[in-house]
Amino acid sequence: MEITYKRASMKDIDVLVDTRLEARDHSDKTEDSASMMRRRRQAYSYFRRNLSENQNVAYIVYNGSEIAAFGDVIFYHRRPLFNQNKERAYISNLYTKPEYQDTEIPFRLLDLLVLASLENGAEEITADREIASDPLYRKYGFTRRDSGWSLVEYA
Template identity: 30%
Template sequence: MLKYRKANIDDIDILIDLRKKQLVDEGIEPNIDIDTELYIFFKNKLIDGSLIQLLVEDNEEINACGAIIFYEFPPTYTNKSGIKAYITNMYTKENYRGQGIATNLLTKLVDEAKNSGVSKIWLGASKLGRPVYKKFGFKETDEWLELNF
């Protein structure tokens, strides 16, 4: 029986481990130590409430996760609160993939956004995750501009 729960401060070491596994799965070479930076990030965001990280357990073993981060922007006529949300840290261990866990996580995260009054959610999708997001209803846009140096 899978159990979905919100992560807390006591879960930071697990969150760091899962994040690093996700990055490697996406083909990113682990060529530097980012443990301290991840620890600070998760601690600060969990404390200030701008991050909701969900964990999926099976027999007390974490096998999947997903998160939503809330950002404040100046209010607009199309987004009165100015708050937008970003889906991140979506990861499912290989032997649990294809069972609908990512879709369930996504549903729960979108519900969190709706309950917070958010009307726009965005994300950056890996090749592995893209079909899940598109099936869920996320649309590809050309809004993103990126500067790399």
């Protein structure tokens, strides 16, 4: 395997959108073409806006020229309620093609997203509560919460 981890730039938006929609299509095969086109436009707009404003970091993992995985993290500031005035990072996508799931790729990809979060000053890192990712998040040190995963001890 010739594995490379590429931090996505504006030039990679089409690849990010295609890969994100392909990952989603594995779980939802009933969507009509109008809905697919709407989701494509929304995803394109999302990545264009957030990558250009540095509110998002995305990585694409290649095995040669084949995409093996991708992930992205969103940065935001939580409003100052209940002492929660913090910079936050939210891992919104973490997808590895099935044939690469039992390799080091998912862990290394998660590591890159956490490092990008720290570089952007995140004081809290969270992720969706997705059953398939349980072992990976636990191995990395995330704690399961009602609303998802939280990485509280990473400094």
